[in-house]
Amino acid sequence: MSKMPEKDPSIWAALLAWLSQHMPVLYAAGLCFLVALIRVIYGGGTRRQALLEAALCTLITLGLIPVLEWCGLPESMATAAGVFTGFLGVKKIGEYADRWLGRKADEA
Numbered sequence: 001m002s003k004m005p006e007k008d009p010s011i012w013a014a015l016l017a018w019l020s021q022h023m024p025v026l027y028a029a030g031l032c033f034l035v036a037l038i039r040v041i042y043g044g045g046t047r048r049q050a051l052l053e054a055a056l057c058t059l060i061t062l063g064l065i066p067v068l069e070w071c072g073l074p075e076s077m078a079t080a081a082g083v084f085t086g087f088l089g090v091k092k093i094g095e096y097a098d099r100w101l102g103r104k105a106d107e108a
Contacts, residue, residue, distance in 0.1 A: 024075045025065055028082030032061040035086030056090045058082075 019026070036057040040050035061082040068077050085093065 024078050025062070028061055028065065028078035029058050030082075031079060032082035032086040033058045035083055036089065039087060039089065053090060054086070057086045060090065060093060061085045 033054045036054040037050045040053045041047075045053070061078070064081050064085065065075075065078050068081060069075070088096075
C-alpha cells in the first residue's frame with residue numbers, strides 16, 4: 001500500500017522549495033491583485049469590475065516579469081512592477097502602450 005501524499009515529507013519539501021524560489025513573483029502578483037482591487041473599490045466600482053481589473057492587472061504583471069529579467073533588472077523589481085501596474089490599471093497601461101507603439105511605428 002502506498003503512502004498518503006500529505007504524509008510524504010518529500011512532497012512538502014518540494015512544495016516549500018518551489019514557493020521559496022518563486023516568492024518574488026507570487027508576492028508581486030498578490031500585491032498587484034490587492035492594489036487593483038482596492039483602487040477600483042475606492043473609485044466606486046462594482047465587485048465584478050474590481051475582480052476583473054485585479055485579474056487583468058495581475059496577468060499584465062506576470063507578463064512584465066520576463067521583460068524585467070530581459071532588461072537585466074533583479075527579480076525583486078517584480079514587486080514594484082506589480083504595485084505600479086495595480087495602481088495604474090489596465091486602461092492607463094493600455095494608453096501608455098499605444099503611445100509608445102505609435103512612436104515606434106512613426107520611427108520605422
